[in-house]
Amino acid sequence: MTLARLGDGHQRVIMFGGKGGVGKTTFSAATALHYAIAGRRTLIISSDLAPSLSDIFETEIGPTEQPVRGVKNLWGLEISREEVMRRWKEKFGPEVYAAATSLVDLGYDEVVDYVSLAPGIQEEFMLDYILERVRDGRHEMIVWDTAPAGDTLRLLELPHRLFSHLKLAPRIYLQVRDNLKLDKVPFGEIIERWGKLSGEITNWFRNPENVVFVLVTIPEALGVYQSQRLVGQFAHYGLNIRHMIINQVVLEADCEFHRQRQAMQAPYLDLLTNEFAGRMGLVRVPARPWEVKGVARLREIEQILFDSDADPGSLPGST
Ligand SMILES: Nc1ncnc2c1ncn2[C@@H]1O[C@H](COP(=O)(O)OP(=O)(O)OP(=O)(O)O)[C@@H](O)[C@H]1O
Numbered sequence: 001m002t003l004a005r006l007g008d009g010h011q012r013v014i015m016f017g018g019k020g021g022v023g024k025t026t027f028s029a030a031t032a033l034h035y036a037i038a039g040r041r042t043l044i045i046s047s048d049l050a051p052s053l054s055d056i057f058e059t060e061i062g063p064t065e066q067p068v069r070g071v072k073n074l075w076g077l078e079i080s081r082e083e084v085m086r087r088w089k090e091k092f093g094p095e096v097y098a099a100a101t102s103l104v105d106l107g108y109d110e111v112v113d114y115v116s117l118a119p120g121i122q123e124e125f126m127l128d129y130i131l132e133r134v135r136d137g138r139h140e141m142i143v144w145d146t147a148p149a150g151d152t153l154r155l156l157e158l159p160h161r162l163f164s165h166l167k168l169a170p171r172i173y174l175q176v177r178d179n180l181k182l183d184k185v186p187f188g189e190i191i192e193r194w195g196k197l198s199g200e201i202t203n204w205f206r207n208p209e210n211v212v213f214v215l216v217t218i219p220e221a222l223g224v225y226q227s228q229r230l231v232g233q234f235a236h237y238g239l240n241i242r243h244m245i246i247n248q249v250v251l252e253a254d255c256e257f258h259r260q261r262q263a264m265q266a267p268y269l270d271l272l273t274n275e276f277a278g279r280m281g282l283v284r285v286p287a288r289p290w291e292v293k294g295v296a297r298l299r300e301i302e303q304i305l306f307d308s309d310a311d312p313g314s315l316p317g318s319t
């Protein structure tokens, strides 16, 4: 099994998720490289707290999209939380402020800062941003290297969380409305409109015709538990994980250290295979002695992910 049939060809967004340090950025980069080499205009976006696309591609990648040096058809973008907040304020600030101050007299920063701190706003903005990028049509594929597990999931319960935070705000306005005997609550309306909008956005991401989710894990206790938890949570939100990459698998054990690691991994590989093989594509990626840095190394990973000849099908623990 490889990623050769990642989606069925027409999805435009591929998201990589998983716990910290398992290989999300590595596989996002290798996948983006794969599509770029295949001639598809590809954008790789990292929204991780500690973005590392610049390191992995050995070229400067920042908050505005730029071509990845030495790779045709590939552009990169690293967007930090601060940058997300800044863009959110730029896009929604005036609207929020106009609505709020139609009822009470407050400073611009007070209003906009309050709303921008709503839990889930960052994730919502990322979804909105990525959807905007899909719709502007400048790229055929968008590969999204997400922040470690918990954060990615948060965005799925976004409309709910956003509402519970923002509901505090209208309470103030409702009081003002009652005191002044006003009929209309523009702020309430705007929140409702947002609710609708964020519902639309999350539904777009939930649709398997649009997005492919790839979960990255490792054959260790923590990796297995986290995968079980994540797959369950994704299912709860009506999302299917299409592929699981099991990384850092020890293939050849010619010394005591590696024999022990292999023996440690074997039962977890069995567990993952037994539990998930029927539900999603499983791809095993061997541990390499080098770090995955630079286009040449990424190509090796890309070939493991996408080339069926290189499929390590008879790994210990595989069934
Ligand atoms: N199969 C592999 N063999 C050897 N090294 C690997 C392999 N996969 C990943 N690495 C290395 O492991 C480290 C972590 O990988 P990566 O940065 O892709 O993980 P991540 O999930 O994005 O981490 P974070 O959650 O911190 O963003 C990197 O130094 C990478 O080069």
Ligand SMILES: [Mg+2]
Pocket (backbone or CB within 6 Å): 024, 025, 026, 048, 052, 145
């Ligand atoms: Mg990363």
